Amino acid sequence: MILSAKARIAGVMGWPVSHSLSPRLHGFWIERHQLDATYIPMPVPSDKFPAALRALPALGFAGANVTVPHKEAALATVDDATAEARALGAVNTIVVQKNGTLFGSNTDGQGFLANVRDFVPGWSARGKRVAILGAGGAAKAIAWTLHGEGADEVRIVNRTPDRAKALAASLGNRARAVDWDSSAGALADAALLVNATTLGMKGQPRLEIDLGPLPGDAIVADIVYNPLDTDLLLRARARGNPTVDGIGMLLHQARGGFNAWFGQEPVVDQALRDFVLAGL
Ligand SMILES: NC(=O)c1ccc[n+]([C@@H]2O[C@H](COP(=O)([O-])OP(=O)(O)OC[C@H]3O[C@@H](n4cnc5c(N)ncnc54)[C@H](OP(=O)(O)O)[C@@H]3O)[C@@H](O)[C@H]2O)c1
Structure with a gap:
């Protein structure tokens, strides 16, 4: 051109x-x-x-x-x-x-939500419990958007507890920090699980998390897009959960x-x- x-x-x-x-x-x-x-x-x-x-x-x-x-x-x-x-x-x-x-x-937050809706048309966080792994820049944006959408509870699970607490406190009511080692409590009855950490990215450690407590119809979203099919998404798909990969967030934002x-x-x-x- x-x-x-x-x-x-x-x-x-x-x-x-x-x-x-x-x-x-x-x-x-x-x-x-x-x-x-x-x-x-x-x-x-x-x-x-x-x-x-x-x-x-x-x-x-x-x-x-x-x-x-x-x-x-x-x-x-x-x-x-x-x-x-x-x-x-x-x-x-x-x-x-x-x-x-x-x-x-x-x-970033609107990009995340638009991408979820590409996979699950019409999806809304309103009245739902959501679990977000991570408390960095991307996690904050996603948490802010889901909270603003009217999520019933935004659960922030992060390796460094103080960052999870600070993020949950910044959202106010309908948000709470969950210890990394107690993630099972965040996954139980959640409608959406989001990986917003760097874990699972090419060159980074694998995301070790037990999906056992997560409901079978919960959406599992990974914002890592390299690789596109992360280990988390493969494991979620294998147990029948709907999954959302990460590249669409980048495109929509x-x-x-x-x-x-x-x-x-x-x-x-x-x-x-x-x-x-x-x-x-
Ligand atoms: N799809 C998209 O459009 C899009 C957009 C933005 C970002 N991303 C991806 O999202 C990921 C996070 O980005 P970001 O900008 O939010 O990064 P960031 O601000 O650096 O945050 C990184 C997060 O990962 C956690 N983490 C890192 N290593 C960990 C480990 N070994 N165990 C447990 N947790 C660990 C950190 O926990 P601590 O607080 O304990 O350090 C923190 O919560 C990156 O992979 C990035 O490429 C994708």
């Missing part, structure tokens, strides 16, 4: 950024919609990040994604942000406003930014999944 001088530009800032699938993902949609636009990787070290982000409006960028390790610094740098991003303390999507200011949001920057509502489908997975 040859760009015109009016091309819309966005990209992803991270350090390093070479592992990011976002250029591949947005590039696919740009091609599909035949847009006069581009989405570029921007490797930016931490000490240069605030200045680089503030330079986007002057450079004519429509916006950017922000990935590790800059999501917290992005919140501190933007001019305004959604209540969700402020609650999570992290921004992953930035839109340059017409007046040149930077507006930040965090799309990108939709809002693409729409805001390039003016098109992109679709997550099998062709996109296959194309992005081939980049792993």
Whole structure:
């Protein structure tokens, strides 16, 4: 695609950024919609990040994604942000406003929920008990969204108990921390189990968890997508639980930014999944 001088530009800032699938993902949609636009990787070290982000409006960028390790610094740098991003303390999507200011949001939680609904149409957390393994950035975003959806109880199970307690306390009522070694108590009568730890990822230890107490109809979601079929998902499938893999969360969380920057509502489908997975 040859760009015109009016091309819309966005990209992803991270350090390093070479592992990011976002250029591949947005590039696919740009091609599909035949847009006069581009989405570029921007490797930016931490000490240069605030200045680089503030330079986007002057450079004519429509916006950017922000990935590790800059999501917290992005919140501190933007001019305004959604209540969700402020609650999570992290921004992953930035839109340059017409007046040149930077507006930040965090799309991980909605991306997770949209992905669950791809697998289980119409699913809602309302009135349900959900168990989340992990209390890091992704777990926080998922917990916030499920809690906001009206989950009856959000159970946070984390290796470091203080992080689980802090996350549960930040959600307020209808949330509680569960010790890693007592995960059975979190799984019993849960409608959804989410792995939001790094366990099970290529190069990381296996996720050792006894699925015995989990109801047979509970959804098991893993946000790890490399490998796509994690050991957790294979074990859940073998006992008949519906499963949700992790790549769709990445794809869905990108939709809002693409729409805001390039003016098109992109679709997550099998062709996109296959194309992005081939980049792993
Ligand atoms: N599908 C998607 O779109 C998507 C989006 C975001 C993230 N992810 C994936 O989600 C995972 C978590 O990402 P993140 O950004 O939330 O990471 P993070 O903030 O670093 O959090 C990592 C979490 O994993 C736990 N953990 C790490 N090693 C562990 C171990 N040996 N035993 C038990 N728990 C362990 C940590 O527990 P402690 O608190 O005890 O350290 C923490 O809860 C990564 O694999 C990432 O690639 C996927």
